[in-house]
Structures are given as C-alpha cells and as structure tokens.
Amino acid sequence: MTPLLRAIARARKPIEAASALVWCSVFLAFPGFGKAGEVLPGGGNGWKVLLVFSEGKDLPGNVSLEQSVRAALQKKAGRPVEFFTEHMDASRFSDEAHYRLFRDYLGAKYAGQEPDVLMIVTPRDFALPQRLPAEVFRNVPLVFVTSSELDPPDALKNDGVAGLIEHLDTRRTLLLARQLQPELQKVVVIGGKSECDHRLVERIRLDSALLPGVEFEYWTNQPFKEAQARAATLPQDSAILIGTIFEDGAGQTIYMTHAAQMLAPVATVPIYAMTSGAIGNGALGGAVVDPQKVGERAATLALQMVQKQMHGKLEEGTNSIMMLDWKVARKWNISSMHWPAGAVIANRPRSLWEDHKGVISSGVAVILAQALTIAALLAQRTRRRRAEAEILKQRDELAHVTRVSTLGQLASSLAHEINQPLGAILRNTEAAELFLQREKPDLGELKAILADIRKDDQRAGGVIDRMRSLLKRQNLQSKPVDIHELLNETVALAHPDAQARQIKLSLEVAPGLPEIRGDRIHLQQVLLNLLLNGMDALKNKANGERVVSISAAETMDGGVEISVTDSGQGIEPDKLGHVFEPFFTTKPTGLGMGLAISKTIVEAHGGKIRALNNTTRGATFQFTLPGHRS
C-alpha cells in the first residue's frame, strides 16, 4: 500500500504547480491588476496640487502638459500627491459673467481646503490669477506654466510667484525648414498686427540670418483670408511659417492650429508652425513646446515652492522638440533622409504593434501563458496518468494477492467441497461396475447412476470455476452485475468453510434491485472478505450464536447497499475509525490488507464502505454501489 500512497502523493504536486501557472497567466493577461489605486492622502502628509487651465480640457497641448506635470510631480514628490484640475475655457467663454461664475465656483469649492500649490497653465496671457478668488488662494504659492510671447507683468515677479515662460522656438523651426527643403528660396511669415504678434515677427527677422540666401516675406497686416488666397500662388522652393495671429488685418484672432488647417488645403508650399496642434492639422513641421520637458521643469518649480526652497522665480526660454507630419512630408515628397534625428513624427501610419501594443502584448502573454499552462497540464496529465495506471496496476495486483490469500484460507474447505462430488462419482462408478457384472443388470439403476455422475461432475466443476475466477488476474472491468447471482456465488464459495466452522450464513436479498455495473470478481472479493471477517469474529461464540447475515437492499438514491452482519464481539470504538487502513488488523495472523483493498475496490466502483457496531452485538460492514438504471 505504501507505494500506492506514494504514487497518489506524487500525483498531487504537479496539480499545485499547474494552478500556480494559471494564476501567473491571469496576472499577465491583466497587467494592471494588482497595481494599487491612486492614493488619496486625505489630509495626511500628502500634497494637494491644483492645476488651473485657462483653456478647455480637450486642447491637445493641455492634455499632454497635464500628464507630464502629474507624472513629474508624483515622481519627484516622494509622497502621495493629490491633483485637482479646473478649466476656465476662456477662449470659448470670454464674458465677465463667466469669469465671475468660475471664480465663485472655485471659491466655494476650495474654501477651507486650500491646495499646497496652485499651477496656472495658460497659453494666452497672465490675467488668470486675477480672476481667481483671492480669499482662497492668497497664501498659496503660484506657479505659472505658460507659453507666450507676452512679457510677464511686473506684478508676477513679486514674491511668491514662480513660472515657466515658454517662448516659441523660431530658430529651430527655421533651421528645420531648411533641413527639410534644402533648395529653400523663400519663407513667407504670416503674422498679425498686435503687439504680441509683432514681437514674434521681430524675433523671426533676427533669426532670418540663420538662413543666408533665403528671402523672407512678412504678411502681417492683412486679413487672414487674403493670406490664404495668396498662399495658393506661391512659387516652388518656398515655405510658409505661421506666427501668432492675435489680430489679423481684419482684427480677428486666429490660432496657429486653425491657421494651419485653413492654409494647408490651398497652399502650394509646405507650412511650418510652432505648436503641436498645427502640425497635426496640415503643417509640415516645426519646433514645438515639448510637454515632457515643460512638465518636468514646472514640477520642479512647484516642488521648490511647496518646500519653500525659494520665494519665486520666472524662467524664460524654450523647451522645444522637433516635430513633423509624416503624411504631409509624403505629400511634399520630402525624403526621410532629411528628417531630423529624434523628431516626433505625427500621423505616421502606425503598425498594428504600435497601435495595439498593450492588447497585443497582453494577448501574446495570455497565449504564451496558456500555452505554458497547457504544456504543464499535459505534462502533468501524462505523469498523473502514469501514476494512475501505476496505482491501478498495483491495486489490481494487490487485489489479486489478497484474493489468492483469501482462497488460501478457503482452500481446505474448498478441497472438501470438491472431494465430495468426486467421492460420489467414484462410488457410483464402482457400483455401476458391480451392477454390470450381474447377469441382468438393472438398466434403470445404471441410468440413475450416470445422471448422478454428471450432476456431481458439474458440482465439482462449479467449485473449481468459482475458485478459478477468483484466481484470475484481471483489470477492473465495468459490466452489468447481477446482485443475486453475485451474493449466491459468494455465499456458495464461503459455505464449506462456514460449515466446517459450524457457522450459519443467512442471505436476504430485496426483490427488484437496481442494476449495478462493475467488476464481478472484485466485488465478490469484497464480499468474501467481509464474510470471512464476519466468520472470524464468531470464533469464541457458542453454537446458536454463530450466524453471519448478508443482506442487499436498494438505497434512497437508486443504488444498492450490501450489509454483512456478524454476532461477534464487535469492534472496539477507538479502532472503528482505523479498520480500513492498510496493515490494520485485529487477527493474530492477519495481514491487514483485506479491508483496505475492499475500500479501494468499492471506491473504484463509485461506492462507499463503512463499519459500525450493532446495537445488540457484533459488527456490520456496509457498502454501497451506485445504481445504473438506464
């Protein structure tokens, strides 16, 4: 039994390994699973950062800027940071009533829980702080994050204000134009007539020296529509550079993005711009604000302000990155050889991998994990099958050995059982010989003798067949088993032994039992074992009490329950739980395998076996077999 138990134990381990693998694959399939949610400090030692945007939420620049500020602050703070964001949407709602509403809203919302730092993200002007509720934000350090050609007002240079004033990168944009268009002859700068517009144009004029031999033309004092029309007639080897148009010839404000959108369909030459929005909307390229760099710098400033490492600082300059539009470059036939290294390429038709990196990688991970799981399960199944086959083989062998030893116990009484008919045959033939020597043999008597001989031969043959079937080494089979026949045959096998021991066997089978499927020989072994145990239990009993009863009845769930009851001493209560354990025995010469094997056999049939003490005397062993009613 020990190798059997060991084999079961061996089979258990790979199951655990496989289940661990399944868990792994779940985590791989959902990479976000298990990551802690954003920590809300709730007034602890975390920081509250309020980001106020002067423009709407959806502006592409704002989105990436907010992301980079958040990321940089969270990384640098070293403690939980809670973010609040508000958008004034000043371009679309530019009346005083809206400003008042916004101010009152912020005042009511943040009264009593001032942020640790207020960051103003505003691409257009510095007016926003004045539109915030002073009573709430009076003592809150202020950090500007802004790209503007405007000069910051002196008021901002006071204590308590820090800022990042990001200038449009005219220089690198012009250099990019030359790099992409080596034959460049002419640059048309479209600007406006406001002071701010004018300041930018002046910078471009200065920078034009970077492109020697290139003619510069400045369209600053005409309605945008006119500029649009003229753009359609520009000669080859020219370029358009869009400046700020806070006020065109007609007094209109036109954002760079819109300008690029309107010019691109008609322009005969490539358009350059200095905002990322424009480059996604028809402009070929330019040096644009790098939200990553700006975010990091702004975060550094904010931290310094919160930690009171400084009182205020305005940083002016450019933090730009080269960007160009892949589709527009194709349109103008600009070879990628000329593309600046490290440039951000917009509108590149992305590969499936780029578009669905997460999905693909997690998909691949899932498939991989599944494949591994399947492989592990297959390997495990092979091992388990081998172990199971081993167990089955060992069980069959063990069952066979115990059957043989059971038959050994029965051998002498079975020999008697065989000698009986053989003796009768011998006497009958001797008698027949003597009858035949008579002058007038009695043929009727001879006929009767022959009939008796045949009957006795069959009787002896039956005993041998029963023994041989028990001795047969075979695997567990599943065939219909007739319970009546099974019980009768088993009782017949045990009968001579019972007789020799002066024990009465009583058999009681309920009518109409359900059909059972299983292995007749193995079941017979179980029964025989229980019968012999019952008989052994009667060793010290007086004659009248020497009874072993066998009964079969239908169970509630349509199976069959077979009980073997003896009238012996019963089982000691503390041993009752151990009788089915291997090597457990109460007999001086017992091996302790019979009941263990019986249990294995019954369970292999899907049944259960149990032992109990009778209320009066002796013990009952019961086993159930599931019914097979079709």
Next chain:
Amino acid sequence: MNTLVPNRAVFIVDDDDSFSRALARLLQASGHETRTFGSAQEFLRELNPEMRGCLLLDLHMPGLNGLELQENMVGAGIVMPIVFLTGHGDIPSTVQAMRRGAEDFLTKRASREELLAAVERALAREVEERQKRERIDELRRRFATLSEREMEVLGHVVRGRLNKQIAADLGINERTVKLHRTSITRKLQMPSVAELTRCAKEAGLFEEEGAL
C-alpha cells in the same frame, strides 16, 4: 432399501445426498444392507440398541458433526463400530475419533477395496463385540447368584489368598471359608481357581480393588 433390517446393516450418515446415494449403491452391489440418514440428529432419533451393523459417518456436517455423534453413542453405551469418512482428514479429528474407538478413518475417495475391507472389519468387530458383550452379561448373571459373603470370599480367592489367610482377614473359621468356596464352585460351575479368576476379570469384577 431403507426398510428396517434387524440384522447387520450398514448405516450411512452424511448430509451430502448424492454421496450417500452412491455409497449405498456400492455397498448394496457388494451385498450389504444399507440405511442412509441426512444428519446425525436424524440417525439419533432412530437409534436403538437393537440396531445391528456398522456406521459410515461423515465427519463434517452441519448441526451435530461426526465426532459429536460418536460421543453421544459412546455415552449411551451403544456398541456400533464407526468408520469415519471425510473429504479431507485432519490429524486432530482422526486422533480424537480413534481414541473414542472408531473402527477406521477413511477419506471419501478411498479405494473400494479399502472401503469394503473397513466395512467388513467393522461388521466383524460388531459381531465380536456383541458376543463379548453377551458373554459378559452371562457371566455377570452367574456372579449375581452369589451371596454377599460368597462374593467377599471370592474377592480374596481371585487375589490368590489361602483359606487360612481369608479366615483371618474376615474373622471367621477356616472351615466356614471352605464351605463358602464349595458353594461358589457349585453355583458358578467353575472348578478351578484359574477359571474363576479369568471370568471375574472378564465380567469386570473387583476392578476397583486394584488386585486383578
């Protein structure tokens, strides 16, 4: 064949009908009367001292087994030689059976010669036993005619005591002893002391005195 035969039958007691029937056939074909019984109890119900013959007895039977039947018969003082038959003989049962005076112990598949010889022997022995029993009964009847004093004197005579010694032991006259002895010889019609002694022993007299 099962009609009661008063003299010399072979009684077969075996729970195996088929074997009993075959055995009965063989014995009948060999010239014996037979009677078969399915169990020891059945045989005991019929048993009486008038039944003559021998018993072929199966050792293993449900209910009362062969040895127990033998015990019963010995206890009841019934003289009937028993030949035990068994499918397989085991030594303890054999020894026990033989000690109690079993005639023979055979397996059921013993040869016909063995079986018939055993039956003949048993039957012969039965006659012998019967005759012996009858002779003892006769002797006892004769000894019973002696008076108490004569029995006393006889007891001393068979132990080889002289008349003088007997007279001293019993506190009587030597002549009176002689008169008793003459009376004994006349009643028993046994002229010599030697014959007297032999018959007394045969009849089982004076055994308790440890002298014979």
